[in-house]
Amino acid sequence: MPPVPNRFLLAAAAALALPAAAVADPVKIGFVSTLSGPSAALGVHMRDGFLLAVKELGGKLGGQPTDVIVIDDELKPDVAVTKVRALLERDKVDVVAGVVFSNVMMAIQKPVLENETFLISGNAGPSPLAGKGCSPFFFSASYQNDQNHEVMGKYAQDKGYKRVVLMTPNYQAGKDSMAGFKRHFKGEVVEEIFTQLGQLDFSAELAKIAAANPDALFTFMPGGMGVNLTKQYAQAGLAGKVPFLSAFTVDETTLPATQDAAAGLLSGAEWAPSIDTPENKAFVAAYEKEYGVVPSLYAAQGYDAAKLIDGALRQTGGKTSDKQAFRKALASAPFKSVRGTFAFNTNGFPLQDFYVVKAVKRPDGKFATAVETKVFEKAPDAYVAECRLK
Amino acid sequence: MTAVLFVSQLLNGLQLGVILFLVAAGLTLVFGVMDFINLAHGVQYMLGAYLVAVLVAWSGNFAVGLLLGLLGALVLGFVLEVLVFRHLTRRDHLEQVLGTFGVILIVTELVRIVFGSAPLAFPTPAALAGSVTLMPGLNYPVWRLVILGVGVGVAALLWYLVNRTRLGMLVRAGSTHPETVSALGVDIDRLFLVVFAFGAMLAGLAGAMAGPLVSVEPTMGDRILIVAFVVVVIGGIGSIKGAFVSALLVGLVDTLGRAFAADLLKALIGKSAAAAAGPALSSMLVYLLMAVVLSVRPSGLFGGRTA
Incomplete structure (x- = not known):
């Protein structure tokens, strides 16, 4: 099954079609989330948070036109791997982001990281990725599971x-x-x-x-x-x-x-709607206005993941081709998290309250x-x- | 283990059994009368919970919402029968399973589109939301007592309908000798329509009763359906009495297993082994019960024909 283009993608595509000035390769992000089955509510929040940030940034991350390809992992590791391989090989995405559940994360991390594609977790934080199996291409916008x-x-x-x-x-x-x-x-x-x-x-x-x-x-x-x-x-x-x-x-x-x-x-x-920073207040208000419900931590993490990618792309001039430079940019956590203080530890997991x-x-x-x-x-x-x- | 804890676990088991009975009653009627495997029964349970939740919120009155919701479940039962199930009754089991599985997928996705993936709030009347003290040290949730009452009431009503009315006679005859009933000039299609719609309403009632206890979400019917089938098979396909006895049995075995299996094992095989084996055993007990019953009575406790 081809990845389902979400409504944002359609809107972005329509917007891009107007100024015919040929824009160079857009930044491509594969967003993996659980959107069907009993646990879909978490995946919907995480995806909506991510797409809200992209929308607020005018459909661009790091000033670059951005394609977000959302796929549903169905909470099945085998399904996730098949779809992620398509993201890597057919769509040639620059970044894979999202992933609610750790079993899905453990299944897809290998093909993504071996391909030297950046993987930004929007939720799952299994211990192997924080410890022995840590990778220079992995960053977590959430927490370590424990x-x-x-x-x-x-x-x-x-x-x-x-x-x-x-x-x-x-x-x-x-x-x-x-x-x-x-x-x-x-x-x-x-x-x-x-x-x-x-x-x-x-x-x-x-x-x-x-x-x-x-x-x-x-x-x-x-x-x-x-x-x-x-x-x-x-x-x-x-x-x-x-x-x-x-x-x-x-x-x-x-x-x-x-x-x-x-x-x-x-x-x-690590987050609640009540955290009193200007970024968080704006995020909670915008999310409630857009989707009619109060955001959860999954939504906040999705939102931060998009802001993190945006910040890093701004530092590299919109390029991910120089992987060292992009990694350095990501590692400096160049964005204002809705959580307030946020920095990365050496293993790509956050240091946060x-x-x-x-x-x-x-x-x-x-x-x-x-x-x-x-x-x-x-x-x-x-x-x-x-x-x-x- | 104190007496109070034991009594409360017994009540918990009976109460779980009664909910299972409400789900299984409709299933066994449909299964028994028309030899029809309706996997979509769980979806009807889910629709009942959604209908009542929405209509109670809309009307602001629990009784009104419940009544309208049950009527809605009945109507949906008619609609599904006419649109889909009527065309499957004379086909073999595999096609019925495929067809009704398709209904699960479509209805679940429709509900997701309309209400979203997130679980829905189920308004419970304040008077029934708390707990009462049954005996010193035993507080019991009022709603679970309501479920017990409703379940026993429905069982009595069904017993009367099946054993004391003409319709019930046809249902009983249809569950054991469908060809004969048909040959005697009974319109089996109409009988099925009535039985099916009634079964759908029972499933809806079960959903409404479970609403205050469990998460009201699009896939809520999937899990209970499996246990409901276990109940139907243990009780004997098509037997209301069997469904009632078997539901209580399954409820008690499941609850008492979860309550005491780990402790019993601890005494028998030591703490560390019990910690691993206890939860595994208690989740298997219901299926072990089914295996034992079927090995002794292949057609179930009260079944007229073999499964």
């Missing part, structure tokens, strides 16, 4: 919680999540509950938690599972009683569905996360020492 879980572990430790129950789905990311939490939490883990991936009913687990009566619950339930859990947590009457610490469970992709049930629940994140954010109802009735407290400042990830890049 970090948002570490935030909650540190927060639980700082709060003096003694007994905590951990609950994640029974797969690799769930186990990594627990490991990330325990990196900074030194209290007692009363119980580790592994649930089925895609679990609908949490009544059995919630009854266990109520019986264990811990100081807090830490959970990682991405997508629909998080919605199920959040609703049932509130109905079981646990929401006010046992603090709900989470990562990738309560955010603006799920809040429109969970609404009041999620109010007051906590999450670890992390927060505990809380779901709140805004005065206009919409739900969003808001910064509760800052937990880490300019935090490096746990794997950077294993990376040979300097």
